[in-house]
Amino acid sequence: MSSTEITGRDESEESMELRQLRYFVAVADEGGFGRAAERLGIVQSAVSQQVRRLERQLGVTLFERSTRRVRLSGAGERLLPEARGVLAAAERARRVAADLASGAEGVLRLGTVRGPGDRIYRLLDGLAASAPGLHVRPRRLPPAERPAAVRAGELDAALVRGLTASPGLELLPVWTDPLYVALPEDHPLPAGPLTGRELPAGLPLRLAPREENPPFHDLITGALRAAGAEPLLGPPFIGLQETLMAIGTGPPSWTVFYEVAGVPRVPRVAVRRLDAPAVTTSLAVRPGPPSPALRRLLQALAALPGGGDLR
Structure with a gap:
């Protein structure tokens, strides 16, 4: 009835x-x-x-x-x-x-990265100033999981380093940071910034396993191959401080890292800045017109020093 x-x-x-x-x-x-x-x-x-x-x-x-x-x-x-x-x-x-x-209110689920400096905090401050009612839910996921979370709709956007393409996503470059080489201080390398052709290819290279961070792994190994050297992979990267200590106290090896909270100083370890390659951080989003909250995020990113044109 x-x-x-x-x-x-x-x-x-x-x-x-x-x-x-x-x-x-x-x-x-x-x-x-x-x-x-x-x-x-x-x-x-x-x-x-x-x-x-x-x-x-x-x-x-x-x-x-x-x-x-x-x-x-x-x-x-x-x-x-x-x-x-x-x-x-x-x-x-x-x-x-x-x-x-208008994006002045709502929830933005954002996958974040660590450092460098206070850039993420300035980004969140800029969002809070322009849209006080927009609640940002930062979420830190392993590098390999962030694109999948955006693709699945679990995140609205995610910051990713070194990624140049990802199926089903649009990558918007937001800033570029230099890389640093750490190696034993007695290694005969120039004192100033290095180029890809000056990398110590003959030493074991400490990198995290490729499955943990494919873009960064491919960036470094690709730079070595472009310089005519086949990467000699050594023990895995196990965290910056631990890896630098291992370089300073163990058998000769080297690593490449990006700045997170300043460039550390470790006894018996030399740190050299790389002129090239550098690492680009991009914003991974789903294709199509951005949501109002995402437009606010793009505006806040563009307002950061070196943020570029993200309109």
Whole structure:
């Protein structure tokens, strides 16, 4: 049995329109249909028609009408504060929707990277200043998992280092950082910045396994091959401080790293800046027009020093 058969009333007749409630409140406030029509900027017959339709839908009389005056009935007095509440709630909903459409409010799920410096904090501060109602939920995932999380919709965007392409994603470069070489301090290398052709290819190279960070692994091994040297992989990279200590105290080896919280100094380890290659950090997003919250993120990234044009 349908709801219409149970109630004897079509569902379309049971739904109140905000317009009807607005007209009802205007008549109650102005004390008459004519003055309410003037306030609303419509003809009086339209106000009367919509109020009567509301009364039919509710099954109550909202106004006591006479040739001399119109006043609220008992039912009308009871309904009036509820109608005001509904209209106020609808107005709040409209304001929230407008803020969501502009990106001023909402939730942004962002995959982040570590360092360098305070760049991420400045990014979050910029977002908070331009859109105080936008709640950013930073999430740190292993490098290999971030693109998949964006692709699956678990993240709205993610910062990724060294990635040049990823199926189903658009990569927007946001900044580029230099790389540093760490090697035993007695190794005969120039004291200044190095190029790819000056890398110590004959020493075992400490890199994290490729499956942990494919873009960075490929960037370094590709630079060696471009310089005509086949990478000689040594013990794995196990964290910057631990790896630098191993280079300073163990058999000769070397590594490449990017700055996270300053360039560390470790006894018996020399650190040289690489002129090339460098590592580019990109924002991984799904293709198509950006959401309002994502537009705010792109604006905040573009406002950072070296952020480039991300509009």
